[in-house]
Amino acid sequence: MTRRFETLREADVPKSRMSKHRDIIAAILKDLDRLKPGSALQVPLEELGDTKANVRSALNRATRKNNRKIATATDEKFLYIWNTD
Numbered sequence: 001m002t003r004r005f006e007t008l009r010e011a012d013v014p015k016s017r018m019s020k021h022r023d024i025i026a027a028i029l030k031d032l033d034r035l036k037p038g039s040a041l042q043v044p045l046e047e048l049g050d051t052k053a054n055v056r057s058a059l060n061r062a063t064r065k066n067n068r069k070i071a072t073a074t075d076e077k078f079l080y081i082w083n084t085d
Contacts, residue, residue, distance in 0.1 A: 021058035024049055028059060032070065032083055040082035045074070052079055 024047070031041050048055045052074055059081070063070050073080045 021050060021055055024055060025058050025062050028081060029062060029066075029068075032068075032081065035083060037083070040080045043079045043081065045077060045079060048079065055079065 028041065028043065035041065045052055056072055056079070059070070059072070069084045071082055071084050
């Protein structure tokens, strides 16, 4: 019986997920760390590199992983992000 899929050594299997949103999410999280209470980040939608829905989902996964609480809002030009208690 022939295998349908190729094989490789387990040591050669990538162990981390390199998402396409990694750079923008890292930049947002870094800016959130420096954000003063009562302030929000204003990120131009054109700088997201993907749809706002996909970036918000990636941001949600990243913040849940780190037990951070944030809120987001959008309009036709910007994604707004701020820390919550």
